[in-house]
Amino acid sequence: MQTTAKSVLYRVYALLLFMAFSHGKDLFNDNGNLQLPDSYNIGWMEAIKDDKFLSDITIPGTHDTMALYGGPLAECQAWNLNDQLRAGIRYLDLRIFALENKLYIMHGVVYQHTSFIDVLDTIRAFLSEFPSEMVLVRVKPDLFDKDNVEKMVEKIVSNDKNVWVKSVMPTMGKARGKIVFVQKSSFKLGVPLLETDTKGDYEVTHIADKENTIDKCLTQAAEDTGRDKIVLSYSSGTGVGTFWGMFLTPKKVSEKIDPWLDQYLRRFFNDHPGSCLGVIAMDFPGIDLIQEVIQFNK
Template sequence: MAVPVKIMCILMLLLHKSSQQEVFNDGKTPNLPANYSVGWMKTLEDEKLISTITIPGTHESLALYGGPPAECQAWSLENQLMAGIRYFDLRVSGKNLKIKHGWIDQKTTFPDALETIRKFLSKYKTETVLVRVKPVDPELSKVPSLVENKIRNAKDIWVKKSVPRIGEVRGKIVFVQKESFKLGILLSETDKKGDYKVTNVKDKEEKIKKHLEEAANLCRTGSALSLSYSSGTSLGTYMLIRFLPNALAKQINPWLYDHLEKEFKKKPKPCFGIIAMDFPGIDLIQKVIKFHRLT
């Protein structure tokens, strides 16, 4: 039986609309709409714990150099901030606190990144930005004390272990950490060791789904700040260069958008804590941001 022309046109329109969603972007500049709301946190209630909202973040946030095996993002730190990203994953090395991805120098430092974030927050005072530092070789053992010396007494950086309410940290940086640091909020990562290695996209999707379910359970109580990754690579596996960060994100990001779209329709809406992504597009970032509206 032939499909009526009217129904076919509607289906084509829906498919066209779906294809227009910008869920992946590896251009150098984000395509911000004219009415884009940079300061999206202004609508959050001051009493809300930061562990009970869904926050768009990036994995290897400043891995902009080194070619397809090493690059996880395309936008500068400033552009990511303007696009709505509020969690940053900085891999820091050596006494000069250089930001690296593996052995590849990313042409900036931790102090430079702090300065950029501070400049942003001086303009958008309703926002808060979460920063994690992960020490990497060489001289990774020196990084924690050097970083702590720079942030310990800063009035605009939250370094307490307790989870703050939004009203306490507007216009401030919130330092989040794992076992390397004595300062900051403890992160609860849903990913297990080796989950970043990808040999099958469907398997990766199932892992992300499971991790987001774990994050939703943590987020419901607000007792811990959860972190889940949608990123990954096939480097170090038998698939070699089949799924480098860019190529994987092209497949994962549309799936993640659709998955979040389904979750968004639930009542009440869940929260997922931090979702760290590679090469997110504006519409994917906005889909994550919308989850802070829990009514």
């Protein structure tokens, strides 16, 4: 009985701490209008030493970066690409469909009102303004004619000296001002990618189970970073398509997970100083959650 009472008190105390730290912070954001404080450090990678490899950096990213359209079942982000970059996002997850001679950005069967060329133009404009930064880009061929996506991407970027398509891991100094592609399975341009998630981890039927999955993935990430691969973990998820979680859209999952993730990262940072967690790809992150990820590089 005494042990049970202590457990209850501990949970209440943890909840109070969570509420105190989270109050007033921008952790989950579904507002499409980005508002940055005047003191916000957009070019946060300027502080990273030139000799540090990208695989040694903790990087905030977005899952299904361009999924702004399609309703609650499909939408994973609220900010447009330029706003995501200005907020500190440095890993982009692009789903691309090749049709004739053009590459379209998709989320499943939902067209996201832009093309791959438009995305590249936005990134280039950002890097021109903030040359201290670099942007990781993952391309996932989607729908039909998947084999043609890589060939078309390679043709588009072939003469661009500010695009990194080699498999060798660059240092921050070599990557500044560049778009760095990451490769996995159906897309072979760029540096290798290692995902901590296993098949089905994106399916969420209970939020507590998703928290345990993220814990497992980030613990593994801390062990695997610093090698010849970019390590990627997801905090995103959806219950759409499952029975028990059918009402857990990406937004509803993020509304619960993003504040929890902020507290998790705080504890991890204090318990494991000097750790690197690789890339954390999120849905609907707020600027304070993004800053908590960046904090690992200090």
